[in-house]
Amino acid sequence: MLERTFSIGHVSAVTGCKVETIRFYEGIGLLPAPERTEGNQRRYLAKHVERLRFILHARELGLAVEAIRQLIALSENPLAPCEQVDEIARQQLLAVREKIARLTGLAAELERIVASCDGKRVADCRVIEVLADHSACDHGDGRDKTRS
């Protein structure tokens, strides 16, 4: 018996992932290319939807596409050692914790900056001054790129 198929628009609707993004994931090899109709339109199976959900969830967790690619490769080889999978998750956890620490520092500084505004005109407003004066704060080494 034939399995039920879904158009790209339907997949988009049930996953919340934009049509373009679905095609994009296919293009970069995260999502396998589905069968096509005679008229060249994509027809997805349930397994594609599963895979897409996996990708979306991993992205939400902040995993890079490269990491997801590795995870997929690993998951397709059930006999491989589990360590690498765990390692990816662990590294991600570390990265997230670092981001939180950094952002917490930034929030504190922004709070100080916002609190310092009491003038009516820019000339009396301390925000710009504080921003110009790096020495007024004391976070990290400054070589950081504030990456997402």
Added chain:
Amino acid sequence: MLERTFSIGHVSAVTGCKVETIRFYEGIGLLPAPERTEGNQRRYLAKHVERLRFILHARELGLAVEAIRQLIALSENPLAPCEQVDEIARQQLLAVREKIARLTGLAAELERIVASCDGKRVADCRVIEVLADHSACDHGDGRDKTRS
């Protein structure tokens, strides 16, 4: 008397900002174009270094280039009302707090995921399973793009 000037390499050294990035900021109009030598090399003044520090600090705080551009425009008009300046800082603070909240949720989920790994092989490892099963977690609306 002539003011002291600095080569782009020197400015890079004292600010920690890459040479290419300095030129980039000039290109997008954040940093005014400095005078040039006869041989076409940039010669910066102290005010340029100040401005660059302002930009770098604001970027560290997570401000978008667009926001910095507005701040600069505002700062060059000292009679303008202060509200807009304050507003930018406030919005940034809100954004940072949101990111922290979101990342905290993600960290919790990643902790669960990492803790769930106890198998020796991928087939027994729960990480992939958990990632595939979105329903296992309960954060936000899912329509978020996990933007930086």
Added chain:
DNA sequence: TCTTGAACCTGGAGTTACTAGAGGAATTAG
């Protein structure tokens, strides 16, 4: 069955904030 409007196709450009490299000219230290 035909028609129309929505959904689909491909290819390419745009986004943000840089970063890297090629190929060549200027500066500076010795």
Added chain:
DNA sequence: CTAATTCCTCTAGTAACTCCAGGTTCAAGA
């Protein structure tokens, strides 16, 4: 004066999409 270093411009690449144009296909109603 020469060699090493620094500088110049321009182009292209990065991540992870997003959007658009111009053209097809599909599905549902008349």
